[in-house]
Amino acid sequence: MIRLVFIGIFICFSSIIAQTHNFDVHKISAEITPNLENESVSGELSFSFNTSQDTDSIFLDAKNMAAQIMGSDIKVSLNISEDKLWFVGDFEVDETYNINFSYQAQPKQTLYFVGFEDDAKTNDQVFTQGQGKYTSHWLPSIDDMNDKIEFDLSIIVPKFYGALANGKLIEQWKENDSLSRWTYDMKKPMSSYLVAISVGDYKREIQQSNSGVDLHQYLLKKDSLYLEPTYRHTKQIFDYLENKIGVDYPWQNYKQVPVRDFLYAGMENTSLTIFSDAFVVDSIGYFDRNYVNVNAHELAHQWFGNLITETESKHHWLHEGFATYYALLAERQIFGDNYFYHKLYQYAESLKSASDNGKGEKLLKPNASSLTYYQKGAWALFMLNQIVGEDVFDRAVQIFLNKYAFQNVTTDDFMNEVKALTNVDLSDFEQQWFKQSAFQAEQALEALETSLFIPEYFELIAKRPLDISKKIGAIETAFDFPINIYIAQEAVSQLASEPANDEVIQLYQSAFNTGNLWVRQAISESLTEIPLALKSAYETLLQDQSYQTRENAFLHLWMNFPKDRKRYLNQMQNQDGFRDKNLKQLWLTLNLATPDFQADKTTQTYQELAQYTSPKYRFQIREHAFGYLYQIDAFSDQVLINLLDGCFHHTWRFRDFCRQLLKTLLKNPTYQSQINNLKPKLNDKALTYLNKIQ
Ligand SMILES: [Zn+2]
Structure with a gap:
């Protein structure tokens, strides 16, 4: 399995609702101000749409928002529900309308503020995660991925920071002495889940692809030294994929930015991939934790997922299976054939084991596991390639992408293009690889033995x-x-x-x-x-x-x-190791467990390890520190308060880790009373949670 040991999985898509509305939004232009003090957002938004029949109301998805109409080319009134802004008016079929409004929101998810716990502005970041989380928490839009919209965003931020969004930066303007506005332009439409922004004190390096596309590589300025190893092979991956896919990269540029405490390994927002800063490495770290696979995977999505998009979740493998397979092809160029076949073998092993345990799933199952959409999807493509030959396969992919560019697609749309180019009967293939729950292990192993x-x-x-x-x-x-x-x-x-x-x-x-x-x-x-x-x-x-x-x-x-x-x-001594400080933390722990070594400094050593549990640090550092402190059975009051804080972290994996650890500690009578004695120091959220679980 492609599991990233220290991160978990790529993002897995949750269910969608088929498009049911009778209007089509063409364009959304929005000026957005993230409020760094209270983690809220406000904005002014104008959008254009037409309707497929006469109607008296249309909507934008908007979770828990306040809004006020600012102007429109027809008389409209606004009704606000919990998850929608309803625009009521006399809308006639085939007319195009424009509406302008302002809005405010305090997003509970999807828009994240990190690094603000310390005084250093150089650590601050704001970022979004649209897929599975819904852009409509911070930007009124259409959650249904079947409505593709051209988004032009401006972001207003304090002058110290830079701001990124989808598309091309066309204006960077000093709003006043303290604020600046960053205006981005998109030329083509996309589904709303692919809209993104990121704010931070960024450094940028630009390379150019062989085809002339600007490849922007961002990093927090304080991390500048990590730029080369982090982004190593980026241009090679881009040139290879664009050439192999045979369709020009569809967007104006390609930007990538790592953020702290990201929810997944990476997310392929259109022309703006956001990825976990766990992949920000020095040259030694590159050996164990490089960004190459995720880099290629998210880039492949710019075609598979962003240019063409599934109509509904049962076709999700058209995004993830393709991205997984093309990432492997790109890695094959860098790491060689043996790497490629070994990776396929590992995928096959995971799939076979799930299948043997009765957990096999049809590739076309709605809301299937990521193992199915990613690894089984990649295997289906590898097998199809073997059956019809590389030439037919590549040409079919090229025709498929060109024909359905900026549209929504099904598995049949893809297979019809393959079938049009070959006489091979593909009914067995479709039966075995799309419709059967069991993994075709024997066929797979046979195919691998060609290596x-x-x-x-x-x-x-x-x-x-x-x-x-x-x-x-x-x-x-x-x-x-x-x-x-x-x-x-x-x-x-x-x-x-x-x-x-x-x-x-x-x-x-x-x-x-x-x-x-x-x-x-x-x-x-x-x-x-x-x-x-x-x-x-x-x-x-x-x-x-x-x-x-x-x-x-x-x-x-x-x-x-x-x-x-x-x-x-x-x-x-004095080695940090990875950015989660694996060597430093192990050193501190072993030091504490070696009583005769620097015994007089024990307290200071403990403090140093204990401070890594603080919300000032990225969650990977905190998780290590909690784990080590558990092993040496040494939780101070402050560490326990930090643990309770972690129980509400936006990264679910870390949150679950903290909750599990807290429950374990509560089974120990000493810790139970220590934790309960802390109640006067806890905030309401932590107190309520603590009372609930015991
Ligand atoms: Zn993906």
């Missing part, structure tokens, strides 16, 4: 149950140059269950000596009881160019060799 390396890989996997004496040659060969990292990693994992006799030690030595970072990382993960004979080799892992390997090695060495703990702590 050169997969049969060899399977051969080694088949040796898992064998005694070491019967596979020693195969494992030895796996560490010979040139290394195939997947085969070598498999060999390392098979060694982990063996007793550490001379033969096994010798094999591990060979694995260390490959010097391959992936192979060495596999050792750091699976060899947790370190034989004395491998101690010095293992210690060299502390210097590998991988923060993950260093973390694994640091922990395992500290556990295995108590007499050397001080030495390891000295060696690993």
Whole structure:
């Protein structure tokens, strides 16, 4: 599965309602002012529409908004309900009308303000997440993705910040001494869930694609040094995808911006991808947590999802299956064939396991899981490609996109273009890959064996149950140059269950000596009881160019060799690691668990670890800190207050983590009374929640 261990999943789409209204909105122009002090938004909006029949009312979706008419070319009055603004008037068929109004909202979701807990304005960010959350929480629009609208947004922000929106920046204007206005223009229509803004103290670098499209790469100014590793391969990915898809990139430019505490890995807002700042890496971090896959995935959506859009959720694989498959194709250019086939194999394993457990789903099932839309969708496309051949497949995709550009589509619309180009009977394919819940594992494995390396890989996997004496040659060969990292990693994992006799030690030595970072990382993960004979080799892992390997090695060495703990702590001091400070936090934790080391500073060390639970930090840092403090069983009052704060975080995964941890702590009588003693210090929300769960 494509699971991003530290983030979770790409966004999964929730249900939609088929278009039922009798009017068509063409254009929305809005001037938006996010209020940074109280996390509200106000704006002035004008929109144009026509109706398919005479009618006395039309609406815009608008959740919990106040609004006032400012002008219109026909007499209208406004009725406001909880989720709509109703415009009442005498609207005649085929006439085009314009209405102008102002609005205010205090969005409960979809518009997020982060980094305002500290004094540094350089950390502040505002961003939106439309899909599954609904743009109508901050911008009156049409939630139904079948109504495609041209959106032109202006954003007014304090002068210190920059503002991004869909389309091209056409004017940057100083509103007054303290505010500036950023005006963006779109030329083409899109569904409302793809509208986005982001505000922050950004630095920008522009590259140009081979076709002349501007590729804007944004980053908070304070993170400038991370720009190159974070965006590595961006131009290569863009040029490859535009060429492979065979249809010009449909929008005026392509902007990408990482934001703190994002809800998913990335979101493909039209011409403005927003992604999690967990992918902001230095050159070492790039090795374990690079943005390449998400980068390619969100870019592919600019065609699959944004240019053509599903009519309803049962066709959601037309977005996610295509984005997953084309991202893999782009990665194949960067990381090679073995990477490509290994990834497909991993997808197949997840799909087979779900299917074997009775959790298989039809690809065309409405509201299916992301495993189905993403991985099964990608597999269906890989198989279709095998069956009809790459030429037919590529041409069909090109015709499909051109024919339905800026429209909504179904699976049949795509398959009809494939069928028009081939004599191959595709009824079996459609039956097996679209309509069956079970995953076609045998077909899939057969298709994978067309790769050169997969049969060899399977051969080694088949040796898992064998005694070491019967596979020693195969494992030895796996560490010979040139290394195939997947085969070598498999060999390392098979060694982990063996007793550490001379033969096994010798094999591990060979694995260390490959010097391959992936192979060495596999050792750091699976060899947790370190034989004395491998101690010095293992210690060299502390210097590998991988923060993950260093973390694994640091922990395992500290556990295995108590007499050397001080030495390891000295060696690993002053390293942060990833941006979630994995090495720093492990160091603080192990320091606290090593009483004779810097004993006089214990309090300060604790304070340093404890402060990482504060809302001032991104949720990944906080989650690590809570986890470590749980392991050493040391929650101060302030940490518990911070934990209660986390129970209301907008990122559901972190929120659930905090809630689960709080419930666990409440089962411990000591913590239960400590938590209850904090009640006078809690705000109403936290107090109500606490009373509810116990
Ligand atoms: Zn996606």
